Amino acid sequence: MVQEKEDSAIEQIPAWLDQQIFEPFLDRDFPDLKQIKSFRLEPTAGKGENYTTIIMRANFELELNDGSYESTSYIAKILPNSGNRENVASWKVFDKERNTYGQYIPEFEQMYSDAGKKISFGPRYYESELELDEELIVLEDLGKRGFRNVKRQNGLDIQHTEATLEKLAQFHAASAVRFELKGAYPEEYNRNLCSGEDNFKEFRQAQVKAYVKAFPLYNASHLAKDVESYGSQAEDMFQAFAPKIEGEFRVLNHGDAWCNNFMYQYDEAGKLAEVYFVDLQMSRFSSPAQDLLYLILSSTQLELKIAKFDYLIKYYHGKLIESLKLLKYPKAVPSLRSLHQSIFVHGDWILPIVSILLPVVLLDGSDDANMDNLMDGDGAGDKFRNNMFKNPRTIIHQKEILPWAHRRGAFEVTK
Incomplete structure (x- = not known):
């Protein structure tokens, strides 16, 4: 074996x-x-x-x-x-990550340095000068400096959550200032995955169907019809172009802000000292609501997700304003109220987070846990989805999140 x-x-x-x-x-x-x-x-x-x-x-x-x-x-x-190779190649995620690590992160770090503050966002990036027929990203091995992930099934505690939100706020602030000073980011940053066509419709339908089938386990049978109706007409947020809403504050989102894509370093006393970003393949220029919903709903401890949701948004907002002022953002800084309003406007992210990402985060590692099985319409895919949605961790999280999301109108069909 x-x-x-x-x-x-x-x-x-x-x-x-x-x-x-x-x-x-x-x-x-x-x-x-x-x-x-x-x-x-x-x-x-x-x-x-x-x-x-x-x-x-x-x-x-x-x-x-x-x-x-x-x-x-x-x-x-x-x-x-795997069979998903061509899909991944078409998403332009390698192009995007090369740009973000090779150009934008050094610019952001220099902006802070010029303002008198030393901030680092991620591992050193190594630009290859060889002409290759294959996609390749080479990075510093952060493990050599003691960086590690938090165990995803446990979720981020308040200390790790606040530290991650502060680093996101710093990244977002620099990206917003750069936009005002240097203009728009390249076209591929208008969405997470730059698919030429939507190849995920059957997957989304199968995922929502299996998700709703598990609702009795979540004490949510009364929500099944609403979620199914909403899911049947919802667009794929990962492929969707970021909406351009007049007056909305926009930033370069990490784009895949779940706990495995943040690494943590500790001092000799075991105290959290640093947070770095990894896997910047899905960045999108849009409201910071995307990263906030993604991180909090997928990756924080259960007792923080809902009970501390508003507190965490306020904490992030305070750090965002602090960085925007430090970097001399040339416009009026966004209000806390406008940030909350934006989170409601971008509530379309909630369904894919809680029906796809969260169950994956909470699932134990296994040979079945891979993209091919996640995308499979039947057979192995059905078995994988069954394991995800009946997982005891998933059940207790869904019992907390589903009523909250429903009260916010997250599954309301408005189109």
Whole structure:
């Protein structure tokens, strides 16, 4: 059984991702490099931890000119080998992530530096000068600096949630100021996934059908008709173009702001010291409501999601205003009331978050937890959805969220 798992991992490692690709980065990071003693690739993510791309760790043992030895590693993101490969390639997520890491994050960090504040948003990005036929993103391995994820099934506690919201506010503020100073972001930032056509309609229908079927477990049978009606006409928010609402405050959203895409570093006493963003493939220029709904509803502890929702929005707003003022935002800063109004306006995000993302976050890792099964219309897909929606963690979260979302008009058909 163990051998089968090892063989499966080996199959994910492509032959083209070889030592030569990383050599320019090693030369840059180790000017006194004598020779590479060993090179090894391994998958980084456990089962159920990544659905869009394959993430590999490139491990090196190095000998330096003075005779000493050093270990180092890099993170490499590549397209999946699965049936979803063509879809992912068409979404332009690699183009977007290269731009965000290579251009925008350095600009944002420089803006804060010029204002007298040191802020970092993510790992170092390594731009490859090789011409490749494959998609590739190479990043610093944050694990070398002690960064790690919070266990997603547990959710973020108040300390981690506030720290993440503060970093989001800083990122959002810089992106809004840059927009005013330098103009619009490229067209691909108008939506999360730049699909040429909607290939997800059958998936959404199957997902909503399975979700509503589980409503008796959530004490929500009385909401089934409303959710089913709403779901049957709702557009795919991941493919939707961001609406341009007159006077609305807009920012560059992380776009996939769930707990696995934030990494945390701690000081020697174990106190939270830093938050970094990873996986910036789905950024979209729109209201910050998207990131706020996404993070709070998918990734915070159950006792925070609803009871502390308004508090968390106010906390984020305070940090946003602080950063906008520091960076000399040239317009009137958004009010707390307007932010709440925007969260209502962008409430279309609630259904995909609670029916797709949240159950995935709460599910234990397994061989079945992958994009192919998530997208499957029957068979393996039905089994996967059944596991998601009957998961005891999902049940207790849905019991809290569904009545709240319904009271906010989240499933009201208005078109």
